[in-house]
Amino acid sequence: MKRFLVAANALCLLAAMAANALVPPRPASTGGPAGQALWQGSKQAPRVAFLGGKGVGPASWRSVPATPPSPDLIEALLSDPVLAAGLETVVFSIDGASVSSLDGTLSEPLAGDPVEAGRQFLLAHRALFHLPDWPGTDWLPLLRHDRAAGALHLAFGLAIGGLPVEGARIDLHLGSDRQLQMVTGSFPAVTGAPKAAAFTAAQAIGRAAAAVGVGRWRAAPRAGQVGRPGPDGIATVWRVDLPAADPLGDFRVEVDGVTGAVLGCQDRIAYRAAPGGDRETGQGSVFANHPLTGRPVLAPLPRLATHTLVGEFVRIRNDNGPTAVSLEDRYVFDPSDTHFDEVNAYHHLDRVHAFFAGLGDSTVCPVARAWVHYGTNVDNAFYSPFEDRIRFGDGSRFNDFAQEEAGIRFGDGSRFNDFAQEEAVIYHEYAHAVLHRIVALEYAGEAGAINEGQADYFAASLSGEPRIGEWVAAKAGLPFLRTLDNTLHYPEDCTNEVHDDGRIWGGALWDLRRALGPAVTDRLVHAGHFFLKPGEPWFRDGCTAILTADRNLFAGRHRPTITAVFAHRGIVPEAGPGAVLTGTDLAAMCRFRNLHRE
Numbered sequence: 001m002k003r004f005l006v007a008a009n010a011l012c013l014l015a016a017m018a019a020n021a022l023v024p025p026r027p028a029s030t031g032g033p034a035g036q037a038l039w040q041g042s043k044q045a046p047r048v049a050f051l052g053g054k055g056v057g058p059a060s061w062r063s064v065p066a067t068p069p070s071p072d073l074i075e076a077l078l079s080d081p082v083l084a085a086g087l088e089t090v091v092f093s094i095d096g097a098s099v100s101s102l103d104g105t106l107s108e109p110l111a112g113d114p115v116e117a118g119r120q121f122l123l124a125h126r127a128l129f130h131l132p133d134w135p136g137t138d139w140l141p142l143l144r145h146d147r148a149a150g151a152l153h154l155a156f157g158l159a160i161g162g163l164p165v166e167g168a169r170i171d172l173h174l175g176s177d178r179q180l181q182m183v184t185g186s187f188p189a190v191t192g193a194p195k196a197a198a199f200t201a202a203q204a205i206g207r208a209a210a211a212v213g214v215g216r217w218r219a220a221p222r223a224g225q226v227g228r229p230g231p232d233g234i235a236t237v238w239r240v241d242l243p244a245a246d247p248l249g250d251f252r253v254e255v256d257g258v259t260g261a262v263l264g265c266q267d268r269i270a271y272r273a274a275p276g277g278d279r280e281t282g283q284g285s286v287f288a289n290h291p292l293t294g295r296p297v298l299a300p301l302p303r304l305a306t307h308t309l310v311g312e313f314v315r316i317r318n319d320n321g322p323t324a325v326s327l328e329d330r331y332v333f334d335p336s337d338t339h340f341d342e343v344n345a346y347h348h349l350d351r352v353h354a355f356f357a358g359l360g361d362s363t364v365c366p367v368a369r370a371w372v373h374y375g376t377n378v379d380n381a382f383y384s385p386f387e388d389r390i391r392f393g394d395g396s397r398f399n400d401f402a403q404e405e406a407g408i409r410f411g412d413g414s415r416f417n418d419f420a421q422e423e424a425v426i427y428h429e430y431a432h433a434v435l436h437r438i439v440a441l442e443y444a445g446e447a448g449a450i451n452e453g454q455a456d457y458f459a460a461s462l463s464g465e466p467r468i469g470e471w472v473a474a475k476a477g478l479p480f481l482r483t484l485d486n487t488l489h490y491p492e493d494c495t496n497e498v499h500d501d502g503r504i505w506g507g508a509l510w511d512l513r514r515a516l517g518p519a520v521t522d523r524l525v526h527a528g529h530f531f532l533k534p535g536e537p538w539f540r541d542g543c544t545a546i547l548t549a550d551r552n553l554f555a556g557r558h559r560p561t562i563t564a565v566f567a568h569r570g571i572v573p574e575a576g577p578g579a580v581l582t583g584t585d586l587a588a589m590c591r592f593r594n595l596h597r598e
Helices: 002-014 033-040 071-078 081-086 114-124 201-212 340-357 400-406 423-438 445-463 470-474 498-516 518-531 539-554 559-568 583-597
Strands: 087-092 099-104 142-148 151-160 163-174 180-184 222-230 233-246 248-256 262-267 280-286 297-304 314-318 368-372 381-384 389-392 578-582
Touching: 071 081, 071 087, 071 583, 081 087, 081 583, 087 539, 087 583, 099 539, 114 142, 114 151, 114 163, 142 518, 151 518, 163 233, 180 539, 201 222, 201 233, 201 248, 201 262, 280 340, 297 340, 314 340, 340 368, 340 389, 340 423, 340 445, 381 423, 389 423, 423 445, 423 518, 445 498, 445 518, 445 539, 498 518, 498 539, 498 559, 518 539, 539 559, 578 583
Parallel strands: 163 222, 314 368, 368 389
Antiparallel strands: 087 099, 087 578, 099 180, 142 151, 151 163, 163 180, 222 233, 233 248, 248 262, 280 297, 381 389
């Protein structure tokens, strides 16, 4: 009877897999009713979730039936007994056709060169990760190889004739014991060869610039080709990056390589080698926090190099004119002086650089190149990933029309106060720059919210209080721009705007800081970015990354607290698109598989 009950429960979990499947296999993309009924009709069914594509509200996946993974994919997952036994969680794609992420103890210790061992692991699991059956390994290029947060991080891509295939990336993370702890991503289906581009890079840039209407540049544009898989084969696409000053933006424009048609455009700005010579410590007048908390104070300006506000880790420019010069390295100005913002930005950027360098890996801490008084009353601060620059505006350029329509007046036409005079704004923008060095995230959806939420978190943690933008927003009569001291819950409080939804992620991180303290939480959040799935991760992927960081840095001793804090916010493994299986589910599958084959 026990054997029968185990087999019956596992049958509901397996959704008709095994050597002689009890339900005929079906294409994974069809989502036929028989397969769904098997998954939904059992109390033992894996926790599953589904999102019906982009544009669907964040809470919609809770009421949409999940597409279970295909029997062939389950068979590939269980065919390696070491992998199957060590899995803690596996997340599948929305359509159930591929693996999105695996975590646990996924292998024996990998011997020899870790890069080659990682490549061989993927080749040994072709069916699981959809690797093509091609000879050699030139088509499997190494994209990432670095050590950080107590682990080795590798990534492999897919290339056809040297052309990188879009969306083809698999990341592997190995612990100090050389065992695989996490794998994210799968390769898309690839058929045929791409057509040669009919347009040059210069022509693609010209078409992209015309589509955006670029009037002035901040830096030189650039273009590169990718192959985009589709039902009709592989399309050649130019990806054109336009760092524009007018209109302001980091515009990523896609141009069809054969027809020249503009396929899409996105603004990727995240709003909100050191000079030689001896290093000197100067002095300057700065706000310890911002003007609402007190008058300027005299503060040290470490690591100056040129008798200007150019140092080892910070380089400041003033868009209003020449930067301050002092042979004595003394920079004391009234806040109304144009040079005051230079000094304030230098001081706080040097401080936040030292903060991140102290978290364990200074190689991802960029030299901070920043402009103050940028543009004409620009009503924002932003980090540009295209330029790797930070710019701080003084007031409203974007909101003049909206203010006129609303009948709002702010004296000089500015909606907000000077962005370079608030420490949290400066820390926030630098946090964007650090994250950009670690992992490439889309600036949209939950990936964009993770980006904004972590920037708010680090700004708040270094400032020591949860409110962001108190000084900036005061001119508009607001107490702050955002606060992490909130009770927002996932997914019902999502709005699909990255700053708004970042409050959920940042709020969860602030809760974790309350539970574990700043020293531990700062390290965990920063280290978690090295394990974060590139591209379009969900909040649950961010939580898994932090758990993996805890495993490497603290032997996993904070796992119960981390899990509870994120669960309190609604961020749990099943909260997101695609089917999810836990280690318990997989163990039941293995038992059924073994019994069935007997």
